[in-house]
Amino acid sequence: MTTIRCLQCQSPVPSDLEIAQSVEPFEISRIAAAFGILPSELSPYGSTRAKVKLDILKRLENTKPGKYVVVAGMSPTPLGEGKSTTTIGLAQSLCAHLQRPTFACIRQPSQGPTFGIKGGAAGGGYSQVIPMEEFNLHGTGDIHAITAANNLLAAAIDARIFHERTQSDEALFRRLTAELKNFTSIMKKRLEKLGIHKDDPKDLTPEERVRFARLNIDPNTISWKRVMDVNDRMLRQITIGQGKEEKGMTRTTGFEISVASELMAILALAKDLNDMRNRFGAIEVAKSVSGEAITAEDIGCAGAMTVLMKDTIEPTLMQTLEGTPILVHAGPFGNIAHGNSSIIADRIGLKLAGENGFVLTEAGFGADMGCEKFFNIKCRTSGLRPDAAVVVVTLRALKFHGGVEPSKASIENIDALRHGCSNLLRHVENIRKFGVPVVVAINEFSTDTKMELDIVKELALREAGAFDVVVTNNWSRGGAGAVDLANALIRATQTIKADFRFLYPDTDSLKMKIEKICKEIYGAAGVEYLNDTNEKLEDFEHRGFGLYPICMAKTQYSFSHDPSLKGAPTGFIVPIRDVRVNCGAKFVFPILGDISTMPGLPTRPAFFNIDIDGDTGAITGLS
């Protein structure tokens, strides 16, 4: 039973939606069966999506894993480089054309961009995930579950403050423990933290009752925001609690887009349900008036959050146009979080691919962001070791980094190309510092000239030490257009044994870690610690977070903190404007500039094109 589909590629290439709708997807159970997933390990969601149960990891414990390849990009430009398209096309090539069992592990897109500016994220042309509407819309509901869990915690924080303010110590304790002969197991976690080892609420002393019942949250310290998976700029900063019944308990806060929630970062890094539950409990949401950290466990809803998110821990199996399996898991937001798909999906993919196969896992944004975090955060957490990296570029984007305006990037311009290549070269050199061989994929456009292509090849091979540089045209030709890239990748993993190493050990101080990233990856001359970041970093070290990795919150458009610095800037000083810790995701994130965590809608959002035929159910205008 094969699940390979041969594409009849048209020229000119039709719209993404037309291509996607021209292909009848295989039943997802058939894809699953073809790649070794048992029916009992599959939870179908309709006929084209299915969640994969984590039991599969036990069954395949002793299977040898496939090759682990991270797909990264050059510094992104407004022109788009086609990283997702190349990931999908390369997977099609390996799987359908070279008979290497391959899983592409990608992130579920946010609905915000789908209806806003960017459109969906299912790849494009003849390298797409299908059905693209299922992929771009609700998936199997993971982002919605994150929204629900995130906002339950937010509501619980404010409600707790409200109830503490409006009730006496006795009333508060009585209501919290009414009719309880024993504290609930969730309450016991807080009691343990307080060093109170009693089961029966009646046994607490008056002082213990107050300590248990009063979190005394300082409203000015609440760092937990509400989230929504919509581009809604008016929610960036809001004042809540203005209803009469709320008795003047107003507070300034804001919404972020759901995929920016710490819960998303946790989902991608969690090993299993227990690990997720414990990380949720550890999330710090505020400080008490006396400066103690208040966690989701103190609020009492980390269990309920895990219950809401229990199904999210299972990755979703989908397929490409050519019937190649895709594991969709976790979501975007590479600038404030790590921006990688999940450890669990990669692990399942590696076992299912087996020693002859491949897992392609996508890292968000440029390699300085997504790939650095893939190595230093994701691989550190998972223990998995990458075998190779692919860096996707276009000549247009390289010329843009060489100073050319977008509208002129399709015109041959050797000087600008040479200049802009510096961006690619530094990404390749950076990845090689981690001991991983790099294959460069040039996503070809019809306007590219042979001379331009040769220059990029020569520079990347000779100056940056890329293993190979290959032209791909999988957008117009599907997997057939990435066979050379696939062969180069196979050769790289056969020829070179990756000697993976982190950029810094756990035991480096937070400042040493920050400086290594800024100097060795970004090319900075130094780092300056602004505002109270020195004190905060000291405090973090003191509280034991010094062992956490660093997750830089930086623009993706430049190696530096300044999005206007194209190419491969040097000599700049990186300003650390703020520094925070995610105690659930377990990383420290320095903030280098304004990072928007809630996009807006443009004057003409994508929704002006999107409609549905009520008779046939056919969707128009999604891309």
Add this chain to the structure above:
Amino acid sequence: MTTIRCLQCQSPVPSDLEIAQSVEPFEISRIAAAFGILPSELSPYGSTRAKVKLDILKRLENTKPGKYVVVAGMSPTPLGEGKSTTTIGLAQSLCAHLQRPTFACIRQPSQGPTFGIKGGAAGGGYSQVIPMEEFNLHGTGDIHAITAANNLLAAAIDARIFHERTQSDEALFRRLTAELKNFTSIMKKRLEKLGIHKDDPKDLTPEERVRFARLNIDPNTISWKRVMDVNDRMLRQITIGQGKEEKGMTRTTGFEISVASELMAILALAKDLNDMRNRFGAIEVAKSVSGEAITAEDIGCAGAMTVLMKDTIEPTLMQTLEGTPILVHAGPFGNIAHGNSSIIADRIGLKLAGENGFVLTEAGFGADMGCEKFFNIKCRTSGLRPDAAVVVVTLRALKFHGGVEPSKASIENIDALRHGCSNLLRHVENIRKFGVPVVVAINEFSTDTKMELDIVKELALREAGAFDVVVTNNWSRGGAGAVDLANALIRATQTIKADFRFLYPDTDSLKMKIEKICKEIYGAAGVEYLNDTNEKLEDFEHRGFGLYPICMAKTQYSFSHDPSLKGAPTGFIVPIRDVRVNCGAKFVFPILGDISTMPGLPTRPAFFNIDIDGDTGAITGLS
């Protein structure tokens, strides 16, 4: 292949969760097959939930439908009456014990109450929907899709105002139509409304460009709120747009709980996807500064909203503990909306049940609310005609309506019972005004005495003309405990041919409709129109909404507008404080008092009990 499961009922009755977890659900495909749903008509979501495709209605076009029974309640009390439990128990009885193919059509519960005060809504004891956690949590994602669609529209409204304020006429028109040779089909709908019949943006006159591009929304008139499926009281009233980038465009608004969205009311009343799409377009969200109604179609996102909600139109098949099929569709919110499950689910259930079978459909709150709206709104929209009604009561709740405190409601009290029976009697009389026979179900408690039961029976039969009054104990015994009720219902539908009639014709004026409901159903002496409701109603008549039915926004705790008036109050004057129109759901709703559309969390929310075992995935504390 049977899907009947015989329960071994324990005494004392274990917790809901223990009972639910003691039963292994059938594969949902097996339930589907047993009740005549083809595999091609089913979209599974995991192994225990599946959406049913609307194609099934075409296939079964010529099948005779089952009996259509609405399950209603007396006026609710803090004690709980067990309406959901009785609906499910009665369905089990008819189906598993009396071999009548039966579908119970119920609403998807909101997550707010699940983690707040009330707990879940899967029934209780040995009459439950399983798996209760799937039912109480995300279901098949319908409420999440409503949240997404509702909030896309909200974000689009504010973004549109922002872009109109910050751009010149020319820039606005240019950005809206950039690179378009023809207007999109969505833009054409607005042009049609404006009487502009041109395809090419270039052909518009300057004046037409302004009319097309400037909606000129008056921010003070925006009635469309954002929603969230969480009990978050601090969002009831908020100020948005306080971020620097929003250039001072602040506005006071608020969130409602997702199930209160007009989109939910529309989902329940929509005939098909086309009807849903058209209703979404008709939603009025604000007025322009010159007083014109601005619709979701004008904003341009009714198509995208329908795309987001395309799967919600399919009801979800689940099962009871005894393997009886359940159709879950639409959601609660009977006080400001109609509070009924969907027309589509009822229609599918009726066809699948066939002429020997039954559909039990649950109407929210007391019969004065849910059942009146079921008859006057839902049946009017669907054209379906009910064959019988069941009214669920408990002696405790009747005594509460007779003036007894909740803590003493389990003690025999003949006077209070006689007095409180007035509540039941009026509900029965009301339903009989619609020409529908009524069976009263007394949900028995161990503290009920024979004398008390006899009094209720006698009063309901003799004074109110109930067809029968039957004691049930399906909570403790499952379907076996409702066999007498099931037999009484079968007899009612065999003996009496319902002579269904509406309380008012479409052509009555809005005021006549309001007064008929207030006087004939609520027992009011009159109606007074406060504030500007006279003018508003006149305006509605003028704009053609006079043909819409009325959806009263009233407390559910009393026949009157005053929740403290128990029993069957008379002589009161109903105050109409405000009146609004839902142009998508197509009803006019008078507002009688403060109706909260965003619940809060209590001091000890349900989440303090809810946790998950990370190793086994077993959930604790859900109810």
